[in-house]
Amino acid sequence: MDSPHDQVLDDFMIDNETAAMEIEQSDVIDEEEEKDPFLKFINYAKSILYQNAGDLEEDSVHCPGWSWIANRIIKTCVAYSSGVTPAILLSELSLAWNEYNRSGAPKKQPDFIAKLKRKHKRAKLPNTITIDSIYEKKFLSLSSVIEAVIIDAFTLPGTNIYMLTLGDIWSSNTIDLYLHRRFYSIADPKNGILRKGREVLLTGCYLRVATGSSVFARLLPTEYFVVLLDEDEDDDAMLLGAQFCSDSFSSISLDAVKEGASYSLYARIEHIGPLEVQGKYGSLQRRQITLVDNDGMRLKFSLWGEQVPVANLFSVGSMLAIDRPFIASDIDGSVETCDEICLEYGSATQLYLVPLILHKEQVCVTQNHYQGSRLSTASNLSQGPIVSQVTLPCDSQGSIDFSNYPFRSYVVDLRDKMTSISLYGIVTSIRASEGMFSLRIEDATGAIWAKLHFVTSWSLGRLGMGHTVYISGLSSSLTPLKSLELSWYENGTGSSFFNLSCLPAFLNTSCLHRLLCLSDLSIHTSGVQVCRVWLDQIEHCHVDTGFMHTLCGHLIDKKASSGDLECKFCHRICNGEVERTFQLMITLADDTAKVLAWCIGQTAAELLQISPSEFYELPEEEQIMYPSSLEHEKFIVAIVNSRRQDCGGFMEQDHDMVDWEVTRAIKCE
Known part of the structure; x- marks a missing residue:
């Protein structure tokens, strides 16, 4: 039997090994964030938005979370494919955050709204817009949700038309609603429940803007109206x-x-x-x-x-x-x-x-430095200083909502019963079977499998191994074998999926990448890299045309038995969902090195500067000669380590592994 001294020594060694592993992991995270300009810009933007918010508070709603900033930056890049400047991104972030989290002018709000504001413990519904924003935009989408409080209920003079004056806990303005006649029975001044102080939810509203003699905007009647009740009243x-x-x-x-x-x-x-x-x-x-x-x-x-x-x-x-x-x-x-x-x-x-009253759970957070963090478990609370405790909503099943978590989530942070998780990482494996897709996503701390559930079929465009992705709306659970697994639903609340490796604006936005020399690339390089190159050794260029599935950007096969066209990636019969595409293997060069790379689809067309259909219609001798006209043409390219041999078409027959895939290219002078 071990002596007490031996037991203490063992515990000391275990604690030190744990601490050493955490320090090593922290160093890896810091190194990743230092090398990745996209992560650095998120942290920079976060620091700008936090400047007026002070230190992290226990239940802060005044500062955007890491995932909110990342999501908004990428959406802005999608909207402006030709690229954006840091000033544009910061402006968009500031305006969007003010809109998302406006607080209105409390001095103009009635006392009973201030009281409701203090007891408001339910989650804000997706698609919720404020009354202030309706006036600012002079626009209202039919899918928008209004979480309102009845300020007043009255009939228009000389008519039997019921009107409700609505406010909300975030706005200083009010707006009038023509009440739909199906709700007149509960709006009766004597016996009805639609009176001052009552909370209601409505959607499907049309906006009548102020015109002519009408000074104020009004909401037209909607049938989609829900009355909130409080069991404590x-x-x-x-x-x-x-x-x-x-x-x-x-x-x-x-x-x-x-x-x-x-x-x-x-x-x-x-x-x-x-x-x-x-x-x-x-x-x-x-x-x-x-x-x-x-x-x-x-x-x-x-x-x-x-x-x-x-x-x-x-x-x-x-x-x-x-x-x-x-x-x-x-x-x-x-x-x-x-x-x-x-x-x-x-x-x-x-x-x-x-409505469900959300319980909240405190999640302890330790920080490596201002921009990085990781969750602390009971086993490592003593290993480093705890900067703060973040309070996150928890539903009746015990699942914690991470949609407003202030820091980036890493694979090592993930636990059972987490919802609205966001992950930024590299795709290292893809499985497709009978309409179900699974991705293995890896970051600096580890890797995890995520199951993707689509409304109909794959709808994310081209995705390959080595591509850098950002996913939000993930949920975690334990499999029957007690291993952790993530799930993602295409139409789930807050769900988004972006492939940064194929994003045109990524190359056009200098603050989100840094130019590397080809000599800086190695087989150990992960994530999307950006290089300025020219096309070299055109005599070794290999160009072929084939057909790809338009939904996923992967090559197709013709089934010998039926003659149907089947996608190699998603294994669907895709007759009528195909287009001609390039398969290209080419040498890229700069002043430091040369790299053999492959690409297909739009990226190959960008490099060859001709569409697949136009190339296919050229005489055979012109097809052979065409690549020679491109020698020394200069491009900025996004390149990833694909780590795969099954590149499709002729590349499957090549005995030498082609490590590098060009995922996007733009011509430059």
């Missing part, structure tokens, strides 16, 4: 108890429905399904919400066509009270569902919502 508790507690899902009778019976149901929102396309020609949209009543019975609540945006007003875990839903049955073929009945949003239906 006596009046709301009595309403729920009197109207919604006598019926349950099991009490619904189709015979009674046919005789005109109506129901008032109360259930928890368990799942909000993705947007589905129904009908022979894909012309009808549907979203289904899974509800669970107090007896544990489940029913689907379906939204069809123009009703679909109503789902944006819901949140998983909230309680939904449905007064007089339309009861559809699959017996008469009116719905396509495996259940006998389904609830729908009918012409007489009214919706009330008791």
Whole structure:
């Protein structure tokens, strides 16, 4: 048996080994962020936005998180493909953050709104816009969500038209809404609940701008209107108890429905399904919400066509009270569902919502320096100084929402039950099987597999090994074998996917990259690199044309048995989704070295300065001679270490591995 002295010595060695590993990992992170200009610019932009916000607070909502900044920078680059300047990026970030997190002018807000602001503990819904922004933009999208408070309810003089004056907790302005007639019964001054101080959610609104004698903008009537209830308020508790507690899902009778019976149901929102396309020609949209009543019975609540945006007003875990839903049955073929009945949003239906109050969990954060950080677990809290504790929302299942996490998340930080994760890393492996795609994403701290779920099929464009990607909207979970796995849903809240290696603006924006010499590249280089090169040894240039799948940018094969065209990457029959493409292997050179590289598609066309169709129509002798006219043409290229032999076409037959892929190119003088 070990002596106490030996045990203490062992513990000391383990602690020191852990500390050494963490220091080494910290050094690797620092080195990566120092070498990557994109990461450096995010940290620079973050420091600018933080200048007026002070130090990190426990529950700060005044400073944007790392992922918000990264997402906004990339979206700006997508919008301006010809490139942007640091000043443009910083301006866009500042304006977008002010819009996203405006606080309004509290001195102009009524006291009851200030009170609501203090007790406001639910998550801000996606697509939420402020009333102030409506006035500034003089525009309102039908998909926008307004989280409002009723300031006043009145009828227009000389009419029976109900009006609501709406405010919100973020704005100093108010706006009037023409109330839709289906809600007049609950707007009655004596018995109605639509009165001052009531919170409501609405979407599908049309804006009537100020014209002529009208000084103010107004909102036109919308049917997509949800009333918020608070179980802690006596009046709301009595309403729920009197109207919604006598019926349950099991009490619904189709015979009674046919005789005109109506129901008032109360259930928890368990799942909000993705947007589905129904009908022979894909012309009808549907979203289904899974509800669970107090007896544990489940029913689907379906939204069809123009009703679909109503789902944006819901949140998983909230309680939904449905007064007089339309009861559809699959017996008469009116719905396509495996259940006998389904609830729908009918012409007489009214919706009330008791929103989920988010619990919050503190996540300890340690920082390497101002711009870098990592999560601290119980085992390493003693290994370094804790700068702060960040409070993040936690849902009823214990999943923590990282959408507003202030720092960059690394693979080593990931744990079970994390949602809205953002990752920046390198694709090191891709699996595609029966419509399911999995990516292995690697950063300076490790690698992890992520499953990608698409609405229909692959829609991210060309993606290959060695490409640098930024993904947001990831969720973590444990597999049956207790290994950690990420999931990503294309239409999930906050989901985005960007391939920086193929982004045109990346080459045109000098603050997001630095020019390297070819001699600086090595087989150990990871991530996208940018070099200024010329085309060399054109006599060794290998040009071929073939066909690629337009959705994913990969080559296709013709199946011998059926003659159908099948994508090599996503293994789909893609007849009608193909276009002619180049397959190019060429030597790049600069003053320091030469590199053999390959590329296909638009990048190859940029280097050859001709379209595949035009090249294909040239006589054979001109095709052979054409590359010689390009010798010493200069380009700025994005190049990645593809680490693969299955490059497609003729490259599969080449015995020498071609390490480098050119993912983007622009001609320069």
